[in-house]
Amino acid sequence: MSTLRPRARGPLSLQTRLMAAVTGFVSLILVVIAITTSVVLGNVLDGRLQDELASAAKGAGAAAAQQAVIGGRIPDATDLVVGQTGVQTGTLVMVVSTSGAASGTFVSADHVAQDLTPLQMRQVVTALAAGRVAEELAGLGDYQFAHQSFPNSAKPQFEVITGLSRGTTETQITTLFSVIAITTIGGLILLALSTAITIRLALRPLREVAATANRVANQPLDRGDVSITERVPASEADPRTETGLVGAALNTLLDHVDASLAVRQRNEERMRQFVADASHELRTPLSSIRGYSELSLRALSRVDTAADPATASAHTALERIQAQSLRMTSLVEDLLLLARLEEGRELTLAAVDLSRLAIEGVEDARPTAQDHEWSIDVPEEPVELIGDTGRLQQVVANLLANARTHTPAGTHISIEVTEEDGEAVLLVRDDGPGIDPAVREELFSRFARGDRSRNRATGGSGLGLSITKAIVEGHGGTIAVQSSPGATVFTVRLPRTPATVLHEHADESGSSVEDEGAARGGHRIGDTVSGR
Structure with a gap:
């Protein structure tokens, strides 16, 4: 059973390899920069959120302590929020007593204090009990918490929990990632286009070299009067550049080959002319040899060769001379014909x-x-x-x-x-x-x-x-x-x-x-x- 072999992938062009290398390296650098920037900015935003949460917790704690001392009771979470100034949107405050009673509120988008639902307060308490300082609250999103305890044997004991929404920070980080991603993709596209144009312009002399070599290769250099007139343009054969040096080298090679072909052509023409002249000049002595041999054979034909062995030997020799002269005449005629045919x-x-x-x-x-x-x-x-x-x-x-x-x-x-x-x-x-x-x-x-x-x-x-x-x-x-x-x-x-x-x-x-x-x-x- 025969198996199908995968077709071998052809080699990539130099332009493709250069584009892939440049785009790949720049992409790696941009990704590293994007990740580093996002991490640093995320840490900065987290630090700012911690500072804002500490400030909000400090204000809520001070208000709770003041109400506990003055009123002698556990303060209500709504009073802690209403009693403060400059509370930002999304701030969450909970007061939890040691007996388990709890009250909670958060500042809505229109700066109105709204009570937390039992489910939301239970999620906060459960998260803190598990040691987590952040939790996804139902209907409110992701929050980060800070809590303070007020233990006092003479006064009621309770905890004040303050939370701030992480939505703003996450939105900023997401926006940053989006901007970096779009900028990186756009930059890579521009980089690929500019790199392709630059490489194409830089490799144009090499393409001109290849085109010139192909035109020369298609010329019939094996016969006839050959003259190589194709050259790489001077603008693409500047030896001061790497690619131009290749074009200049090819032009030098073509000059040498053209000169060599011209010498070969002259030698062939001289040889052809020599063959034609020699063949032409040999026709006369060969005709003479054949004529004299025929005359001698006619004369010997009237002599009794049986009575004279020397005459018989001379007759045989003359026949051989005549046969070889005919053969040489035919050869000379063929050489002369071939030389004239090659001359057109x-x-x-x-x-x-x-x-x-x-x-x-x-x-x-x-x-x-x-x-x-x-x-x-x-x-x-x-x-x-x-x-x-x-x-x-x-x-x-x-x-x-x-x-x-x-x-x-x-x-x-x-x-x-x-x-x-x-x-x-x-x-x-x-x-x-x-x-x-x-x-x-x-x-x-x-x-x-x-x-x-x-x-x-x-x-x-x-x-x-x-x-x-x-x-x-x-x-x-x-x-x-x-x-x-x-x-x-x-x-x-x-x-x-x-x-x-x-x-x-x-x-x-x-x-x-x-x-x-x-x-x-x-x-x-x-x-x-x-x-x-």
Whole structure:
């Protein structure tokens, strides 16, 4: 039985952590201050209540003693209250004799003396008997008491109990708590807002650094003419601040990377130009070698090689020289073509029917590999695009030759042409042994070989797939491969119209190259259009 694991909580942002820390510490300080203030003020109010209670008890006691001496009897509680001046509202007075007789009164809100109920007086007596100096009286609220005894053998003995309401003190403390709580909450809200704004402004350079890094990361830095123009704004890259120092460091890094990429680009251009120049220069001596070898072979063909072993050996050597010169010529032509394709040249654009190219490619490949099974899947309607017919035909031929060469007899090879999302898609499948994952990443590199995964039946330069990729990318398309034992698929995606902007020839009597391109219904890339 599987158990559901709780989803791991993601890390908190720096802004959230700073806000939580600042708000938490300030909240703790404010709570401590609020509690301390409330305790101190509560003690002060309790002390004032004690002073007022002592003053009220003193006045009631003096009045009771005077009446007891003059009248020779236990005074009535109401007389003690009425006989005093300045008695505050809520004052309670009780007189309790030793025999248990009691009288009590309290000053109401309208300064009228009202008698205590038997229940209220019983609650007072019970609380004092239990040693409590405060009690919640029915209908009156919380009271605090002070009592005085008047023992005198010659005179009546009694106790005078004085009480003051704690309601005023409790109301003041409650009001204080409310004010402190509201002030604290409001202060924390203002603190959180001001902290958020301050931190957001302080971290803005870091966000600008991240945005700049993301923009640079989205640039295609692995090919073509690369120039990193993105920089952190100078206002956010002040090295005198901590966050600005990060922006300044990133700008320094980008300057260094931009300079390094520029050097790399110049080196690649020099190397590409060297390959193109060397390939171009090698064509002439290779043509001479092949021509002289052919002439020598024609001359030796008229000699009886059976009678002269040396002549037979020379004939064999010349055949080998001619074969190797042909192979080297093919290699030089491929290198020259690849260099020109990478420069954005050698493409003549016109309307191309990709379905027809696929059909013709299979018809050309079938006689050279009759031990393979071939199939074609193309839509009824032509899949047309703007491209170089000859080069796209070379793409089809290279992919079919690659599948034919690197798979054993009996392998099924299929080619499919479809349309997806406004693009022309060419798929070449085979059910051969697949491509070794160790060489799959370098499959489209120059001189890449798949010998470790596929049984190579014939020789080759190792430039076929790299030329195929250059042609596809020259058309603004992509090529990818997915391979596993029994299923290898090369996928070519080509836009219906290349992104390269074509310019019409202003003069129809231009150079011969332009006339040739116009005669073929297209435009020569490199003469009128720059880049891929």
